Amino acid sequence: MRIVIAGGHGQIALRLERLLAARGDEVAGIIRRAEQADDLREAGAEPVVLDLESASVDEVAERLRGADAAVFAAGAGPGSGTARKETVDKAAAVLFADAAVRAGVRRFVVVSSMAADPEHQGDEVFDVYLRAKGEADAYVRSLDALDWTILRPGALTDDAGTGLVRLEARTGRGPVPRDDVAAVLAELVDTPATTGLTLELVSGSTPVSVAVKSVAGN
Numbered sequence: 001m002r003i004v005i006a007g008g009h010g011q012i013a014l015r016l017e018r019l020l021a022a023r024g025d026e027v028a029g030i031i032r033r034a035e036q037a038d039d040l041r042e043a044g045a046e047p048v049v050l051d052l053e054s055a056s057v058d059e060v061a062e063r064l065r066g067a068d069a070a071v072f073a074a075g076a077g078p079g080s081g082t083a084r085k086e087t088v089d090k091a092a093a094v095l096f097a098d099a100a101v102r103a104g105v106r107r108f109v110v111v112s113s114m115a116a117d118p119e120h121q122g123d124e125v126f127d128v129y130l131r132a133k134g135e136a137d138a139y140v141r142s143l144d145a146l147d148w149t150i151l152r153p154g155a156l157t158d159d160a161g162t163g164l165v166r167l168e169a170r171t172g173r174g175p176v177p178r179d180d181v182a183a184v185l186a187e188l189v190d191t192p193a194t195t196g197l198t199l200e201l202v203s204g205s206t207p208v209s210v211a212v213k214s215v216a217g218n
Contacts, residue, residue: 002026004070005029005071006030006052008029013073014043027043029046031048032052052074052088053087060096062103065105071111073111076089081125090135100146108149110140110149112133116133118135137198149188153200153202154173154201157176159177166203167212169198170200171202172200176203187212
């Protein structure tokens with residue numbers, strides 16, 4: 001498969017790139033800064049320098065053309081203000097989805113956030129973030145041209161992955177290592193039977209591949 005990842009230099013994305021490259025997939029990661037390129041090459045991915053906050057739909061679609069799947073793993077990051085929650089967490093996700101439609105890429109996986117909700121109230125930065133992610137998720141769900149799956153991890157940690165997770169429509173809050181999030185994403189990309197599902201993810205007791213198979217088609 002050829003898989004294009006938005007937010008290619010993110011902590012989850014770099015882990016995902018390593019996993020996909022190791023299993024023989026062709027991976028490209030969209031990054032904002034050229035100096036990030038070596039980290040992607042080290043992970044086995046082709047770096048694609050493109051700023052999703054200023055690019056056009058056609059520019060992004062050109063990078064997606066010929067891909068078998070697209071993963072939106074970009075984020076403004078914890079140090080950013082409310083403005084970039086709108087331009088990255090929402091607008092860039094919408095742009096990437098529109099570009100996938102234009103490029104004819106059906107398989108589309110989104111890294112969202114637990115509690116993302118377009119109706120979320122509040123004006124603090126995290127409130128704006130949850131609302132932006134929720135609005136982006138709602139937009140992706142509205143696109144019949146995409147075979148989408150939305151993944152909402154719990155509290156992300158840098159602990160070593162265990163390969164054991166809980167993956168359900170509703171898990172309740174809990175931590176999950178970024179390693180395990182990447183492992184689940186790698187399985188989801190390859191499991192189109194999870195199309196149309198919004199899934200929460202926390203650490204658990206079920207092996208990743210079993211957890212993904214158990215929700216597939218539900």
